[in-house]
Amino acid sequence: GDSVTQMEGPVTLSEEAFLTINCTYTATGYPSLFWYVQYPGEGLQLLLKATKADDKGSNKGFEATYRKETTSFHLEKGSVQVSDSAVYFCALSDHGNTGKLIFGQGTTLQVKP
């Protein structure tokens, strides 16, 4: 079945460092790909998405490019802030009429001042 694999955390960075969180997927069709962020004590917020190959999603300085050839959707940010500390989830959904999202295990990011 479809699955998502994320790099294990926690990831600890200093403020203004470059961030990469790796995400790869396995899917039979042509899924849409998402990054969600979860701050402590809160639900998930959609950070960015890409619906087809070579699409680049971006939001709040975060970017991810849908790479079909490597089945990847790595999250990047050029300069992280303390406020970016959270858990990041990569997810996919297929193109059928379903709301089912398949999530990776999540990667905890801690940014130190």
Next chain:
Amino acid sequence: KAGVTQTPRYLIKTRGQQVTLSCSPISGHRSVSWYQQTPGQGLQFLFEYFSETQRNKGNFPGRFSGRQFSNSRSEMNVSTLELGDSALYLCASSLYLVSPLSEQYFGPGTRLTVT
């Protein structure tokens, strides 16, 4: 516009009891999905409802059930609670029957602890 609300936010139950969780979607949203989040299994899809009909179901035992009302509010019920049901239960709503182009908005979740 108010976001997705879930009640209660925290709940403590005893093994063997049953529990009902409630989700009110964003006004105008007709689709509601439920997820279970645990440290061991991560986020797992429970069910999806649209126009009071269950459209999709995850791989959970029959003790987990849900429904959606005509105002799009949804409830999920877990009967005969087990310790392993302790989790954060998240509800998400979207405007249409969910497709990849229809963004899902998540509520803050209900933290269920089974003792």
